[in-house]
Amino acid sequence: MSMDQYAETFREETLELLSELEVSLLELEQRPDDADVIDRVFRALHTIKGSAGMIGFDDISTFTHEVETVFELIRSGGMEVTSELVNLTLTARDIIKSMMEMSFGGEPVAPEMMTRLTAGLRALMPAETAAASDVASDVGAAVNAGSEETTYHIRFRPPANIYHRGIQPLALLQELTRLGRCRLIAQTDSVPELDELDPELCYVYWDAILTTGHDEDAIRDVFIFIEDDCELKILAINDDLLDSGQGERLGDILIQHGDLTQQELDQVLQEQAKPKLGEALLKAGVVSGSQLDVALEVQAEVKKRQKQRQVVDEATSIRVRSEKLDSLVDLIGELVTVQARLSQATAEDDNPVLAEISEDVERLTWEMRDHILNIRMLPIGTTFSRYQRLVRDLCRDLEKDAELVTDGADTELDKTVIERLGDPLVHLIRNALDHGMEKPDERRRAGKPEKGTLHLSASHSGAYVILEVRDDGAGINREAVRQRAKKQNLWTSEMENNDSELINLIFHPGFSTVGAVSSVSGRGVGMDVVKQAIDALRGSIKVSSLEGVGTTFTIKLPLTLAIIDGLLVEVSDEKFILPLSAVEECIELRRSDVVNANYKTLLQVRGELLPYLRLRERFELPGERPDIEQVVIAEVQGQRVGFAVDQVIGEHQTVIKALGQMYKHLRGLSGATILGDGTVALILDLPPLVQEAEICEREMVAAQS
Amino acid sequence: MAKKIMAVDDSATIRQVLNFTLQGAGFQVSEAEDGLDALSKLESDPPDMLITDLNMPRMDGIELIKAVRKAPWGKFMPILMLTTESQEAKKQEGKAAGASAWLVKPFKPEQLLAIINVVLL
Amino acid sequence: MEYLTFKLDNDEFAVDVLKTREIVDLRAVTKVPQSPEFMLGVINLRGSVVPVIDLRLKFGMAKGEVTQSTSIVVMDVLVNGETVVVGAMVDSVEEVMGLDDSQIEPPPRIGTRLNTEFIRGMGKQDEQFLIILDIDRVFSTDELLMVQGVAETSSADSI
Numbered sequence: 001m002s003m004d005q006y007a008e009t010f011r012e013e014t015l016e017l018l019s020e021l022e023v024s025l026l027e028l029e030q031r032p033d034d035a036d037v038i039d040r041v042f043r044a045l046h047t048i049k050g051s052a053g054m055i056g057f058d059d060i061s062t063f064t065h066e067v068e069t070v071f072e073l074i075r076s077g078g079m080e081v082t083s084e085l086v087n088l089t090l091t092a093r094d095i096i097k098s099m100m101e102m103s104f105g106g107e108p109v110a111p112e113m114m115t116r117l118t119a120g121l122r123a124l125m126p127a128e129t130a131a132a133s134d135v136a137s138d139v140g141a142a143v144n145a146g147s148e149e150t151t152y153h154i155r156f157r158p159p160a161n162i163y164h165r166g167i168q169p170l171a172l173l174q175e176l177t178r179l180g181r182c183r184l185i186a187q188t189d190s191v192p193e194l195d196e197l198d199p200e201l202c203y204v205y206w207d208a209i210l211t212t213g214h215d216e217d218a219i220r221d222v223f224i225f226i227e228d229d230c231e232l233k234i235l236a237i238n239d240d241l242l243d244s245g246q247g248e249r250l251g252d253i254l255i256q257h258g259d260l261t262q263q264e265l266d267q268v269l270q271e272q273a274k275p276k277l278g279e280a281l282l283k284a285g286v287v288s289g290s291q292l293d294v295a296l297e298v299q300a301e302v303k304k305r306q307k308q309r310q311v312v313d314e315a316t317s318i319r320v321r322s323e324k325l326d327s328l329v330d331l332i333g334e335l336v337t338v339q340a341r342l343s344q345a346t347a348e349d350d351n352p353v354l355a356e357i358s359e360d361v362e363r364l365t366w367e368m369r370d371h372i373l374n375i376r377m378l379p380i381g382t383t384f385s386r387y388q389r390l391v392r393d394l395c396r397d398l399e400k401d402a403e404l405v406t407d408g409a410d411t412e413l414d415k416t417v418i419e420r421l422g423d424p425l426v427h428l429i430r431n432a433l434d435h436g437m438e439k440p441d442e443r444r445r446a447g448k449p450e451k452g453t454l455h456l457s458a459s460h461s462g463a464y465v466i467l468e469v470r471d472d473g474a475g476i477n478r479e480a481v482r483q484r485a486k487k488q489n490l491w492t493s494e495m496e497n498n499d500s501e502l503i504n505l506i507f508h509p510g511f512s513t514v515g516a517v518s519s520v521s522g523r524g525v526g527m528d529v530v531k532q533a534i535d536a537l538r539g540s541i542k543v544s545s546l547e548g549v550g551t552t553f554t555i556k557l558p559l560t561l562a563i564i565d566g567l568l569v570e571v572s573d574e575k576f577i578l579p580l581s582a583v584e585e586c587i588e589l590r591r592s593d594v595v596n597a598n599y600k601t602l603l604q605v606r607g608e609l610l611p612y613l614r615l616r617e618r619f620e621l622p623g624e625r626p627d628i629e630q631v632v633i634a635e636v637q638g639q640r641v642g643f644a645v646d647q648v649i650g651e652h653q654t655v656i657k658a659l660g661q662m663y664k665h666l667r668g669l670s671g672a673t674i675l676g677d678g679t680v681a682l683i684l685d686l687p688p689l690v691q692e693a694e695i696c697e698r699e700m701v702a703a704q705s
Numbered sequence: 706m707a708k709k710i711m712a713v714d715d716s717a718t719i720r721q722v723l724n725f726t727l728q729g730a731g732f733q734v735s736e737a738e739d740g741l742d743a744l745s746k747l748e749s750d751p752p753d754m755l756i757t758d759l760n761m762p763r764m765d766g767i768e769l770i771k772a773v774r775k776a777p778w779g780k781f782m783p784i785l786m787l788t789t790e791s792q793e794a795k796k797q798e799g800k801a802a803g804a805s806a807w808l809v810k811p812f813k814p815e816q817l818l819a820i821i822n823v824v825l826l
Numbered sequence: 827m828e829y830l831t832f833k834l835d836n837d838e839f840a841v842d843v844l845k846t847r848e849i850v851d852l853r854a855v856t857k858v859p860q861s862p863e864f865m866l867g868v869i870n871l872r873g874s875v876v877p878v879i880d881l882r883l884k885f886g887m888a889k890g891e892v893t894q895s896t897s898i899v900v901m902d903v904l905v906n907g908e909t910v911v912v913g914a915m916v917d918s919v920e921e922v923m924g925l926d927d928s929q930i931e932p933p934p935r936i937g938t939r940l941n942t943e944f945i946r947g948m949g950k951q952d953e954q955f956l957i958i959l960d961i962d963r964v965f966s967t968d969e970l971l972m973v974q975g976v977a978e979t980s981s982a983d984s985i
Contacts, residue, residue: 006725010718043715046760050789051718053811061811164774166783166805171826200780222823225806334873574857619859657875659868661905662912662965663858672856672868672875680856680868680875 006055007104013051014100017044021093025086032081041089042071048096060099066118067092070125079125088120149180149213150236151301153294155257156223157205157231164200167226173206175222180212183297189288205231207257207294209301233257237301250277253298259291322415325376332365332372333563333655339365340653340676369563377559378418380458380465381409386422387429387456394433401440401450402433402471407457413465417537417557421467424533428469428553429454431527436473436551446548448472464581467555476503476545484511503545504638507531535687538564538579538670540637566654566673568681569632569645572621575681577654577673578643582634582686586648589629603631603642612642613693615684618668636686643684656683667692707733708825709752713743713769714787715761719810723756726814730821740764744772751778754825756785759795767802774803783824787812828924829949831956832899832916834882835890839916840925840949840958847900847911849919852892866915869898876900878913884964885944890917904962912965925949930958 021044028037045068053061067089073079095117098109154176158169173184184206191203210219216234223232235241235256251269254260264286269277278296281287287295339361346358384406391404413421432454440450455470478499485491485505495502505511509528534541539557558564558581566577587605589612594603602609610633616625631642654673659666659682670685710732712723720736727734735752737743739761747755755773759766766786773779786804788795796807805824808817829840850871855878857867864883868875878898882890890896895918903912933945944964949956 006718006721009721013717040762043760043762046789047716050758050810051716053789054716054719054722055811163781165800165803166781167824168783168826171822171824174826175823225824330873337873621859659858659875660877661908661910662865662877663861666858666860669858674870674873674875678870679854680870682856682858 010051010055010057011100011104014048015097017048018093018097020044022090025090025093028081029083029086032086035075038071038075038081042068042075045071057100057103060096060103063092063099063114063118064096066121070121073125082124085121085124088117088124092117092121149211150238151209151211151305152216152219153233153235153237153257153298153301154208154210154219155205155231155233156208158202158226159229160201160203162202162226162230165226169202169204169206172222172226173208176208176210176219179214179218179222180210182208182210182212184208185290185294185297187288187290187294189291207290209294209297235298237298237305242302242306250295250299253295254281254287254291257291257295259287259295325415328372329376332369333657334674335365336369336563336653336655337674337676337678341678344676373414373559373563376415377412378415379410380413380418380421380467381406381411383418383422383425384409384456387425390426390429391433391454394430398433398437399439400433400437400452402437402452402454404429404454404456407455408459411458411460411465413458413557414559417465417559420533420537421557424530424555425456425467425469427530429456432469432471432473432551436471436475438474442474461556465557465559467557468552469555470550470552472550475547475549475551476506476543478502478547481505500542500544500638503543506543507541535685538581542638564654564656566652566683567632568649568652568675569615569630569643570647570649571615571619571645572623574619574621575649575675575679576615576645577652577681577683578632578634578686579683580651582636584633584635584640586630586632587642589631589642589644591627605633605642608640610640610642611693612644613689614644616644616646618689618693634686636690639690641686641690643686643689654683707731708754709733709735709750710754710756710821710825711735711737711743711747711752712756713737713739713761713766714758715739716758719758719787722814723817726817727821729814730818732821740766740769740772743769747773747779748776751776751782754783754785754821755779756787758787759799760789767798770799770802770804785820785824827927828922829956829958830899830922831920832897833918833920834885834916835887838920838954838956839881840923840956841899841901841961843922845901845903845961847902850898850900850913852896852898852915869913871900871911871913874911876911876913878915881914881916893917895919901961903965905965910965923951925951925956925958 021041024037024040024044028034028041031037045064049061049064049068052058052064070079070085070089074081095109095114102108156169156172156176158167158172162169176182177184185208187205187207188203190205191197197203212218216236219234220227220232223230251260251265255262255265260281264284265281268280268284268286278292282289282292342358342361346354387406388404391402394400395402437452437454438446438448443450443452453472455468457468457470459466459468481502482491482495485495485502488508488511490505490508490511495505506527507530511528531541534555534557537557539555541556542554543551544554545551565580567580567583569576569578589603594601601612601614603612604610612631614625614629615621616623625644626646629644629646630648631644632648633640633642635641652673652675656671657673658671659669663669667688668685669682671683672680673683675681710727712720712727712734713736714720714723715738720738724734724736735746735750737746740757741764743755743757744764757766757769764772770784770786773782773784783805784803786799786807787810788799788807789810799807806820808820828843830843830846831838831840833839853869855867855869858865858877861867864880866878866880868877870876880889882888896915897919898913898915899919900911900913902909904910929951930947930949932947933942934948943966944959946958946960949958
C-alpha cells in the first residue's frame with residue numbers, strides 16, 4: 001500500500017499545525033510560564049512527528065523529535081523557557097516547513113542548518129537528558145519460520161480480570177493455533193461453585209500442545225499484551241528435554257506442570273501397590289482428568305521424539321570418513337578394470353558357462369559401481385546458504401540491493417565436484433553483483449524493481465548437472481567487449497555477426513571489460529579462472545546476456561569425476577581416451593580431404609571446413625601416419641575440432657586415475673586409465689590441446705608475415 | 706456483518722492511515738479527533754473495538770480509556786492504544802487504565818492488523 | 827638402519843628400506859608424451875597408475891639393456907610435501923643390509939658422476955663402496971621443474 005495517498009492530508013494538516021505553532025511560540029515569548037501554551041507547542045510538535053513518521057517522512061520525524069524532546073522536558077519542569085529557546089524553536093519551525101515543502105518539490109534544506117539548530121537546542125538542555133533521545137519502535141512479531149518443527153507444551157493461565165482489559169482469551173488461543181498444529185485442553189478445576197462464581201471473571205486456564213516451525217518468541221508474542229499479568233509456561237519438547245531425562249515419567253511431568261506436588265506423588269505411590277500411576281492419581285483426587293490428559297499427551301510427544309531420534313541415530317545415516325569412500329571408489333574402479341579383462345578373455349574363449357558367469361559379473365559390477373558412486377553424491381543445496389550470506393555481505397559493501405533465489409537445492413552431485421565448484425560459483429556471484437547488478441537508483445531509472453534478483457539453480461540433465469547463475473542486471477556491454485577484444489587482438493570480423501562468440505570472449509585469459517578497479521572483483525581476475533576451474537571438472541560454461549535485461553551463466557558438469565564414458569583410440573601403438581561426451585562423430589580422412597590454407601590445417605566434412613590436429617604430431621609420436629586416418633570430431637568450447645588418429649577402437653568405460661604430482665605440469669592430458677589388457681592409456685584433455693594448437697597456428701602465421 | 710472500529714487521533718494524517726488500513730481489511734471505521742469527541746460518539750453507537758492515540762487535546766487517551774471502561778458498553782471492549790515512544794511507563798499507565806494492547810508509531814499496516822487479530826474475536 | 831641395495835651399471839646404490847614399498851618386474855610402460863627422457867612413463871600397479879623413472883638416465887648414465895634382472899623399485903617419495911608413489915627402474919636389486927652410521931662417510935666433494943645433492947653418504951662393505959641416496963632429493967622440486975620446463979616450452983603458450 002502506498003503512503004503517497006496520505007501525503008496531501010499530511011501536508012495540509014502540518015501547514016495548519018505549523019501556523020498554530022508559530023502563534024503559540026509568539027504567545028510563549030510573552031508568557032514563558034503558561035503551561036497551557038507549552039502544552040500546545042508540545043502537542044503540535046508531537047503530532048507532526050507522529051504523522052511524518054507514519055507516512056515515511058523520516059527526516060521530518062527525526063528532526064521534529066529533537067525539538068519535541070526539549071518541550072517534553074519543559075512540560076515536566078526539567079527546563080525553563082528562554083527567549084533564546086523560543087528563537088531556536090521558531091527557526092526549527094521554519095526548517096520543518098522547508099523540509100516539508102522540499103518533499104513536495106521545494107528547495108532542499110541545508111543539512112548544516114539542521115545540525116546547527118539541533119546542537120543549539122541540545123546546548124540548552126541539562127547535560128544528562130541531552131544524550132538520551134531516541135526514536136524507538138517495537139512490536140514486530142518475529143515470524144521466523146524455521147524449517148524444523150518443534151512441539152511445545154504451553155500452559156496459559158490468564159488473570160481473572162482479563163475481560164476487563166478488553167482481551168478475549170479465545171482470541172489469543174485462536175491466534176496461537178494459527179502458528180501450527182495445535183491441540184487445546186481447557187482446565188476447569190479452578191472454576192468455583194455456581195453461587196461463588198463471578199461471571200465477569202475468568203477461571204479457566206488452558207494447556208496447548210503446539211507443533212510449529214516458529215520459535216518460542218513467536219509464541220510469547222501472542223500473549224505479549226498480558227505477558228506480565230498472566231501465567232505463561234512454555235516447554236519445548238526438544239533434544240535438551242530428552243537429554244535431561246525429564247518428561248519420561250508421568251509423575252515428573254505433572255509436578256513440572258505444577259498440577260501435582262512431590263509429596264502428593266510420594267503418598268499415592270506409597271499407597272498403591274503396583275497401579276497405573278495415572279489412574280491412581282485420579283482416584284486419589286490429586287489431579288484432574290484433563291490435567292492428566294495433558295501430561296499423557298506430553299509424555300507421548302516425548303516418546304515419539306525419542307523414537308525419532310533413535311531412528312535417526314541408529315539407522316538412517318552413518319558417518320563415514322571420506323577417505324574410506326575414496327578407497328571404495330578406487331576398488332570399484334579396479335573391479336571394473338578386472339571385469340573388462342574377464343570379458344575380453346571370455347570373448348576369446350568359446351565357453352558358454354564362462355560367458356554366462358562373465359555376464360553376471362559384468363551386471364553386478366555395473367550395479368555396484370552405480371551404487372558406490374551414488375554414495376558420494378551430496379545435495380548441492382548444502383552450499384547454498386553460504387551464497388546467501390555472500391550476497392547479503394556483498395550488497396552491503398557495494399551499496400546494492402539484491403536477493404538470492406535458489407532452486408534445485410536437492411540436486412545431487414559428486415562430493416568432490418561440489419567442493420571444487422565453490423570458488424567458481426563465488427566468483428560468478430561476485431561478478432554478477434559487482435558488474436552486472438545496477439545500484440538501486442539506476443535500476444529505478446531503468447524501470448526495474450530496486451531490488452535485483454540473482455537466481456542460482458541446479459538441475460539434472462542426463463549424465464550431467466546444469467547449474468545456472470542468472471541475474472537481472474545490466475547485462476554485458478557489447479561495445480566494451482568489442483573495444484577490449486580489438487585492443488587484445490582477439491577481434492575477428494566473424495564476431496560482428498556472432499554475438500555468442502563475442503560475449504564468450506570474456507572467458508579469455510586476462511580479459512576484463514571493467515575499467516575501474518573494484519575492491520570486490522578485482523580487475524580482470526575472473527572469468528578465465530572460472531572457466532579453468534570448470535574445465536578441470538570436465539564441465540563447460542557458457543554465457544548469454546541481454547543488455548539491460550541480465551546475464552545468465554550456464555555450467556554443465558558431469559555427475560561424477562571418477563568414471564566417464566570414453567572413446568578409445570590408437571596412435572602409433574599408444575592408446576588414448578577421448579571423453580565420449582565431447583565426441584560428435586568419427587570420419588575417415590584421406591589425403592585429398594586435407595585443405596592447406598594459410599598453414600591452417602583444415603578438413604572438409606560435408607562441405608564444412610573444420611580445423612583439426614594430428615595427435616601423432618602433437619605428441620611427437622614415432623612412425624608414419626597411415627594413408628587413411630580416422631578423425632574424431634569433438635565439440636570443444638563450442639567449436640567443432642577434429643583429432644586425427646590411426647585407429648578408433650571403440651567405447652570404453654573409463655575409470656579415471658590421476659597422473660599425480662610427477663606429471664602435474666603437463667597440459668593436454670587429464671589422467672590415465674587401465675585397459676582390459678592391463679596396460680595404461682592416457683586420457684586427453686581436449687580444451688588445452690585446442691588452445692595450444694591455436695596459439696601455434698597464430699605464431700606460424702605471424703612468422704610468415 | 707463487518708466489525709466496527711473507532712479510530713481516535715488528533716492527527717488527520719494518522720486518522721486517514723488508520724481508516725484506509727482498516728477499511729481495506731474489511732472493517733467499518735468511524736473517527737474522532739480527541740477523547741471528548743470520541744466519548745460523545747461512542748455512547749450513541751459503541752463499536753466493536755477502539756483505537757486511540759494517547760496525546761490529544763481536551764481529553765487524552767488515558768482519560769478516554771478510563772471513561773470507556775466505566776461505561777457499561779465499554780467494560781469488555783478491546784482497546785488498542787497508539788504511543789509514539791516505546792516508553793515502558795506509558796504502556797504501564799495505559800494498561801492500568803484498561804488498554805488491551807498497544808502499538809508504537811510509526812507502524813506498518815500489517816502490524817496493526819496483526820494486533821487486531823489478537824484482540825478482536 | 828637397513829638399506830635396500832641395487833645396481834646401476836657397475837655402481838651399487840642404497841636407499842632407506844623404509845622408503846621402499848615393493849620390487850616388481852619390469853612390465854609394459856605407457857609413455858607419457860613430452861616428458862623428459864628419464865621419465866619412462868606410467869605402469870599399472872594393481873590398479874594404480876604409477877610413474878616410473880629410469881635411474882640410469884636420471885643419473886646421466888648410458889641407457890642400459892633390459893635383462894632378466896631389470897626391476898622396478900616402488901618407493902614412497904616426498905614431492906612438494908606430498909607423498910607420491912614412484913617406481914625406479916634399476917639394473918638389478920641386490921640385498922637388504924644393515925649399516926651403522928659409523929660405517930657411513932660424508933659424500934665426496936669430487937670424483938663422482940652424480941650430483942652430490944642426491945647423495946646422503948658413502949657406505950663401505952667388503953671393500954666395495956655403496957652410494958647411499960637421498961631419494962627425496964632425487965625427486966625434489968628443482969628436479970621436477972625440468973618436467974615443467976619441458977611442458978611449458980612445448981606448449982609454447984605466451985599467456
